[in-house]
Amino acid sequence: MNRASFIKSSLLGSLGFSIVPKFLLSDYKSKLPYDELIGKGNPSLFGSNYKLRREAHLAFSDLDVIDAGVPRPNSVLNPKHFEDGGCFRKLKLWMDQNSESFGFYLVYTNKIGRKGFNYEPWHYSYRPLSQEYLKTYCQFDLKKIILKENLMGAEHFTEKFVEDYLKHNILDINPALL
Numbered sequence: 001m002n003r004a005s006f007i008k009s010s011l012l013g014s015l016g017f018s019i020v021p022k023f024l025l026s027d028y029k030s031k032l033p034y035d036e037l038i039g040k041g042n043p044s045l046f047g048s049n050y051k052l053r054r055e056a057h058l059a060f061s062d063l064d065v066i067d068a069g070v071p072r073p074n075s076v077l078n079p080k081h082f083e084d085g086g087c088f089r090k091l092k093l094w095m096d097q098n099s100e101s102f103g104f105y106l107v108y109t110n111k112i113g114r115k116g117f118n119y120e121p122w123h124y125s126y127r128p129l130s131q132e133y134l135k136t137y138c139q140f141d142l143k144k145i146i147l148k149e150n151l152m153g154a155e156h157f158t159e160k161f162v163e164d165y166l167k168h169n170i171l172d173i174n175p176a177l178l
Helices: 001-011 011-018 054-060 089-101 125-138 144-146 159-170
Strands: 102-108 124-126
Touching: 054 124, 054 125, 089 102, 124 125, 144 159
Parallel strands: none
Antiparallel strands: 102 124
């Protein structure tokens, strides 16, 4: 499924994931604030031209993620710009060799057979934070949350759809981030 179709077909579900009531997850204890896990939080962010959590900002400070020395194409987020002959190829090669030493890992790889979101050579995650968020997120009973919120269209989110969403979009990422 391409990304545009997936986003269009699961918009209501995504909305449901972001408006989860606190009482549904009250039995799960985490050091991560609940509001941040569902996209409602207002964490302290650091950086001048970007905003990151403190831990990610400190790791991000030896690291540049855009090559300002090349002409910028109209569509910056196109994988072809990161491949052989692309304007961001040198940046991509540097990221492949160095990003993990700073704690940043490519999220959506180009591994053959991977499903879910398309390969995104520009999309990195700061592993020390993202692993804890993913661990906590996986504790959610998403189907229960969708139904409990009585979201429009919730009846169309079958157990299989939710299971496939988790398997192919949340968990079918770079294994180093799991």
